Amino acid sequence: xxxxxxxxxxxxxxxxxxxxxxxxxxxxxxxxxxxxxxxxxxxxxxxxxxxxxxxxxxxxxxxxxxxxxxxxxxxxxxxxxxxxxxxxxxxxxxxxxxxxxxxxxxxxxxxxxxxxxxxxxxxxxxxxxxxxxxxxxxxxxxxxxxxxxxxxxxxxxxxxxxxxxxxxxxxxxxxxxxxxxxxxxxxxxxxxxxxxxxxxxxxxxxxxxxxxxxxxxxxxxxxxxxxxxxxxxxxxxxxxxxxxxxxxxxxxxxxxxxxxxxxxxxxxxxxxxxxxxxxxxxxxxxxxxxxxxxxxxxxxxxxxxxxxxxxxxxxxxxxxxxxxxxxxxxxxxxxxxxxxxxxxxxxxxxxxxxxxxxxxxxxxxxxxxxxxxxxxxxxxxxxxxxxxxxxx
Ligand code: ADP
Numbered sequence: 001x002x003x004x005x006x007x008x009x010x011x012x013x014x015x016x017x018x019x020x021x022x023x024x025x026x027x028x029x030x031x032x033x034x035x036x037x038x039x040x041x042x043x044x045x046x047x048x049x050x051x052x053x054x055x056x057x058x059x060x061x062x063x064x065x066x067x068x069x070x071x072x073x074x075x076x077x078x079x080x081x082x083x084x085x086x087x088x089x090x091x092x093x094x095x096x097x098x099x100x101x102x103x104x105x106x107x108x109x110x111x112x113x114x115x116x117x118x119x120x121x122x123x124x125x126x127x128x129x130x131x132x133x134x135x136x137x138x139x140x141x142x143x144x145x146x147x148x149x150x151x152x153x154x155x156x157x158x159x160x161x162x163x164x165x166x167x168x169x170x171x172x173x174x175x176x177x178x179x180x181x182x183x184x185x186x187x188x189x190x191x192x193x194x195x196x197x198x199x200x201x202x203x204x205x206x207x208x209x210x211x212x213x214x215x216x217x218x219x220x221x222x223x224x225x226x227x228x229x230x231x232x233x234x235x236x237x238x239x240x241x242x243x244x245x246x247x248x249x250x251x252x253x254x255x256x257x258x259x260x261x262x263x264x265x266x267x268x269x270x271x272x273x274x275x276x277x278x279x280x281x282x283x284x285x286x287x288x289x290x291x292x293x294x295x296x297x298x299x300x301x302x303x304x305x306x307x308x309x310x311x312x313x314x315x316x317x318x319x320x321x322x323x324x325x326x327x328x329x330x331x332x333x334x335x336x337x338x339x340x341x342x343x344x345x346x347x348x349x350x351x352x353x354x355x356x357x358x359x360x361x362x363x364x365x366x367x368x369x370x371x372x373x374x375x376x377x378x379x380x381x382x383x384x385x386x387x388x389x390x391x392x
Contacts, residue, residue, distance in 0.1 A: 057139050058126070064098060064134030066091050078124045078140045079109055086138070093128040094136040104129045109140060123147040159323045163205055163338070167198040174198070201335055208339040211270065212322070215346035224262040224351075226374070229293050229300060232265065236272035237291065243277060248285045251276070254292040261300050261371040263351045268369075271347040271355075274340040275304040275367045281334040282365075283308030295373055299353070303368040310361040319357070320345045344369070 042050075052059055058075035060068055071081045080087055086094070093105040109124040126140035174195045181187040237251060244251050261268075272291075279289040283306045293302045311319060311326060318324045323338040325331040331338060341355075344367070348355045352372050359365035 057141055058124075059140075060086065060090070060138045061131065062086055062091065062094050062136045062138065066094070069135065075138070075140060077120075078126075078142060079111060079120055080124075080126060080138050080140045090126055090128065090138045090140075093126070094138065097128050097130045097136055098134065156322060160209065163323065164202070167202045167205070170198045171195055171202075197335075201332075201337070204335065205337045205339070208337050208343060212339055212343055212346065215267075215343065215350060221264055221267075221350050225265065226260050227263045227265045227268060229259040229261060229302065230256040232268045232272055233291055233293060233302065235269045236276055239269070239273045240276040240280060243280050244289070247280050247283070249280045249283055250286075250288040251280075252288060252290045254290075257293045259293060259295060259300050260374060261351075262374050263371060267347045267350070268371075271344045271369060272302060272304070274344050275369070278336075278340060278367075279304050279306035279308065279365070281336065282306065282330075298373050299370045300373050301368050301370050303366055305364065305366040307364040310363050310365055311357070311359040312361050316357055316359060320355070 052070070053072050055072065056074065058072065058078035058080045060071035060075040060080045063069050066086060068081050068084060068086055075081050080090055087109055089107050089109060093107040096102050096105050105128045107126050107128060109126050110122070111120045111124075121142040121144045123143040123146075124140050125143045126138050129137050129139075131137050174191045178188050178191045178195070181191070233253060237253060240251070243249075276289065276291065283289060287307050289304065289306045291302065291304050293300070295301070315324075315326050319326065320341045322342040325336065325338050328338075344355050348369055348371070353370045356368040356370060357365065358368075
């Protein structure tokens with residue numbers, strides 16, 4: 001090897017060494033940035049600020065001169081702060097806290113103006129507390145839902161009292177009439193029959209009230225059995241047979257389906273008989289009522305169709321409310337309590353199902369109970385075709 005060659009070799013080796021060294025150095029210098037960046041932990045003040053911003057309560061801090069020092073968006077939505085100023089009622093409460101007349105104050109901040117921009121909750125209640133150094137905290141909450149529930153409860157109690165008072169009053173008057181006509185057997189018989197009818201109505205009302213309160217207490221049924229839909233239909237029809245015969249109504253029913261649902265058999269029979277009893281009660285004499293069952297898109301459906309008086313569109317949602325009747329006189333004449341459809345609605349809701357209504361005045365109505373199909377019934381079976389006779 002000559003000197004030129006060995007010099008070239010040394011130069012190449014040196015060049016390679018330098019290049020390799022540079023590479024290693026570079027990769028080392030890159031390593032720290034390749035590691036995940038360590039996140040900055042938010043300070044307590046930042047966390048407090050985030051909590052203040054996102055909490056569901058409307059929060060506002062007021063100074064001793066009534067200036068809004070701090071408030072979140074919810075406080076503006078609930079009307080505690082408007083155009084940067086505190087609600088006068090909230091500020092009056094703050095002053096009471098500041099002058100020491102109360103330690104905390106609760107103030108009603110219901111909207112003063114009915115309309116106005118944006119949607120304001122119907123009921124807002126705020127609590128005011130001192131924060132020291134002349135500052136106060138106003139904490140407001142939307143109470144519309146509890147006010148609505150309370151109003152519903154009050155309505156319900158008023159309705160129940162009214163519904164119970166009517167037959168109780170009638171029984172008293174009729175009993176007096178019986179006493180006054182003790183020597184007239186025919187009149188006694190007539191009044192006693194009426195007493196019997198009123199007491200039956202009272203009994204039905206109390207039974208349905210108890211059923212309804214049980215149903216509304218438990219939103220989902222804890223233990224569901226496997227229930228044969230055909231048995232539910234058979235039993236509901238057996239219960240309605242007497243009323244159907246008395247009204248001269250013919251009930252047709254489709255072929256047994258072999259369908260099963262997960263549920264409470266007694267409740268499902270109650271719901272279906274309520275629908276069948278209504279179909280009979282709101283149909284003219286000699287009309288027909290039909291009951292059919294099928295599986296449709298994951299639902300087991302039991303439908304009750306009548307060719308009766310029908311229900312106007314504006315009443316179709318309301319008929320499921322407790323004590324709502326399109327024609328109170330007709331409902332009372334048929335012994336109705338006004339609770340039947342409310343019970344049906346709750347029974348279905350507790351089964352994870354629903355009740356649907358199609359109706360046209362003068363044509364008739366179809367009420368459909370829809371229950372979630374279980375694994376067995378999910379394979380959409382053909383709905384039974386031919387119709388048979390009631391009571392099957
Ligand atoms: P009711 O005891 O009065 O029948 P429901 O809760 O069962 O109480 O029904 C509420 C109201 O809905 C009834 O008073 C009646 O006006 C109307 N309704 C219910 N079912 C029918 C039907 N099949 N056809 C026409 N109207 C009906």
